Amino acid sequence: MKSWSDLNEIQPIVTKMLVNSIDKNRIAHAYLFNGGRGTGKSMASSLLIKSFFCPNSDGAEPCNNCSDCRRIESGNHPDVHWIKPDGASIKKDQIAHLQKEFTYTGLESNQKVYVIEHADSMTTQAANQLLKFLEEPKRETIAILLTENIQAILNTIRSRCQLMSFKPLNQNHFQQQLQDLGIPVSTAKLCAVLTNDMEEAKRLSEDEWFAKSRSIVIKLVETLHEKKEESYLFLHNQWFSHFQDSKQAQLGLDLLLIWYKDMISYHIEDFDRIVFMDEKDRMERYAFTLSQIYAATALKHIVEAKRKLMANVNPTLVMEDLMIHLQR
Numbered sequence: 001m002k003s004w005s006d007l008n009e010i011q012p013i014v015t016k017m018l019v020n021s022i023d024k025n026r027i028a029h030a031y032l033f034n035g036g037r038g039t040g041k042s043m044a045s046s047l048l049i050k051s052f053f054c055p056n057s058d059g060a061e062p063c064n065n066c067s068d069c070r071r072i073e074s075g076n077h078p079d080v081h082w083i084k085p086d087g088a089s090i091k092k093d094q095i096a097h098l099q100k101e102f103t104y105t106g107l108e109s110n111q112k113v114y115v116i117e118h119a120d121s122m123t124t125q126a127a128n129q130l131l132k133f134l135e136e137p138k139r140e141t142i143a144i145l146l147t148e149n150i151q152a153i154l155n156t157i158r159s160r161c162q163l164m165s166f167k168p169l170n171q172n173h174f175q176q177q178l179q180d181l182g183i184p185v186s187t188a189k190l191c192a193v194l195t196n197d198m199e200e201a202k203r204l205s206e207d208e209w210f211a212k213s214r215s216i217v218i219k220l221v222e223t224l225h226e227k228k229e230e231s232y233l234f235l236h237n238q239w240f241s242h243f244q245d246s247k248q249a250q251l252g253l254d255l256l257l258i259w260y261k262d263m264i265s266y267h268i269e270d271f272d273r274i275v276f277m278d279e280k281d282r283m284e285r286y287a288f289t290l291s292q293i294y295a296a297t298a299l300k301h302i303v304e305a306k307r308k309l310m311a312n313v314n315p316t317l318v319m320e321d322l323m324i325h326l327q328r
């Protein structure tokens, strides 16, 4: 069970604003929580709802123990409705159904809350239906809309909600959370650089394909700088068979980017920042040939290669071209 002080560690501004409005009894009728995956939007929703219902709260902090808190935690509270996309979108029927539920008074009190996850996936009809609902707020009702993409939310809806912006997670804090789960430090560090979504990070840390990706990227670096005449061969024998689709190819290049960023961190002696921690010895050996300027240029070429892959340029051409730029 999480508390506002847990949320405060990752989202201090949002926490302060929400706790303040709870303390002053000025909870808005509608909130729009905007932020990337894993930034704490669901946690904040759940806390806000518990604070709203909990009869034993200590200030804003819910007790996490009463029947309201426990049913909210398990998703079984009769006056709390969570709406999720049905397939790819949230349909008008779902919102109409919700509205109907809300014409009755709350089952246990007059308080009711609804949360719309991925609110940006509402069809236009659903969004218009919701708008009517938001235009006539009932006194004891809270709407919480969650989105990762605020641009896709109708302006008319946005303007009726209080916006809360969830910042990307602090990398060090996230890494520590992963380590607390038992993920080894080097993997936790790498995952924290690649994503700020807890579930995705856990999945990556257990994925054999991902572990192999890491070693292939390091082997590519080794080939480029120790046996450069074999670079193309390496691409064709190992790289393309491992990084097959475009998402995989992007990840391969992301890892390569991290390696050269590490090289820069090595040069400026910012050793704590180095992600491929086991590669420090190699960086030391390469430091003379791979100057800071060379590494910065490498980053530029890798970013360019990522852009070309996005634009569907043939991956073989993109990678062979990149090898020419990186060989040293």
Ligand SMILES: [Zn+2]
Residues within 6 Å of the ligand: 054, 055, 056, 057, 062, 063, 064, 065, 066, 067, 068, 069, 070
């Ligand atoms: Zn409680």
